[in-house]
Amino acid sequence: MVDGGKLIELADLLVRAERRREAIGPLTGEAPDLTVEDAYRIQLKVLEVKIQEKRRVVGKKIGLTSAAMQNLLGVFEPDYGHLLTGMEVADGGVIPLDELMQPKVEPEIAFLLKKDLTGPGVSLSDVLRVTEAVVPALEIVDSRIRDWRIKIQDTVADNASSARFVLGGRLTRVGDLDLSLTGLVFKKNGEIMGTAAGAAVAGHPAAAVAWLANKLAEFGIGLKAGEVILSGAFLAAVPPVAGDFFEACFDRLGSAGVRFAG
Numbered sequence: 001m002v003d004g005g006k007l008i009e010l011a012d013l014l015v016r017a018e019r020r021r022e023a024i025g026p027l028t029g030e031a032p033d034l035t036v037e038d039a040y041r042i043q044l045k046v047l048e049v050k051i052q053e054k055r056r057v058v059g060k061k062i063g064l065t066s067a068a069m070q071n072l073l074g075v076f077e078p079d080y081g082h083l084l085t086g087m088e089v090a091d092g093g094v095i096p097l098d099e100l101m102q103p104k105v106e107p108e109i110a111f112l113l114k115k116d117l118t119g120p121g122v123s124l125s126d127v128l129r130v131t132e133a134v135v136p137a138l139e140i141v142d143s144r145i146r147d148w149r150i151k152i153q154d155t156v157a158d159n160a161s162s163a164r165f166v167l168g169g170r171l172t173r174v175g176d177l178d179l180s181l182t183g184l185v186f187k188k189n190g191e192i193m194g195t196a197a198g199a200a201v202a203g204h205p206a207a208a209v210a211w212l213a214n215k216l217a218e219f220g221i222g223l224k225a226g227e228v229i230l231s232g233a234f235l236a237a238v239p240p241v242a243g244d245f246f247e248a249c250f251d252r253l254g255s256a257g258v259r260f261a262g
Helices: 004-020 036-052 067-073 124-129 152-157 205-219
Strands: 057-063 079-084 093-096 104-113 131-141 162-167 183-188 191-197 228-230 245-250 254-261
Touching: 004 036, 004 152, 036 079, 036 152, 057 205, 079 152, 079 162, 079 205, 104 183, 104 205, 104 245, 124 131, 124 205, 131 245, 162 228, 162 254
Parallel strands: 057 228, 093 254, 131 254
Antiparallel strands: 057 079, 104 131, 104 228, 131 162, 183 191, 183 245, 245 254
């Protein structure tokens, strides 16, 4: 555990790095004893600063939902961050690269909630019951940590490396749809980057949302009606360059796309 003064210092480093778009070294280098619990406290301190700047929470994002990414960082569960006003980009819109630092693009399914959902004890079926609709999405992750040299504590403190997100224009009610079987084709400039099914996300995207609701309960936080929940990446993230157009095309759900400008 790291003392409160050090946590505030580390939160300030992240805030300044994002404002200046100047990457910093790993927080775990500054504080080798930093725990995951400490990192979530840093995340919440950074969130407080942004709320003071008149931004507001519009949802949550889930990361590290695949076994491969968990193994890479030596962890056994996903992580999460907050989505804020100013992070959403219109479907088919343009993101100037100079707004970001070292972005990467991930295809996901977003859940739109019609009722509050609070853990513990939330199940996959509970998530489906309170879901208004699911939407194709792209998440643009970014790291304030130089060269993505992150451990789990670094990415958690850095709001789970979140930056921007795109929601497709088609809402689909879950009904009898089995999201674990939903297929994805992920494209860059029309070229297929990869294909996957929803089972790549924690076995089922709604299972990832259930994990989130139960994890948030540890901090006295719940998921709120009207929130957008990004359930986790189907495939590995791909870095963009100026002019790239990315599109996530989902079976029966539609698509979401975004372009990057220099």
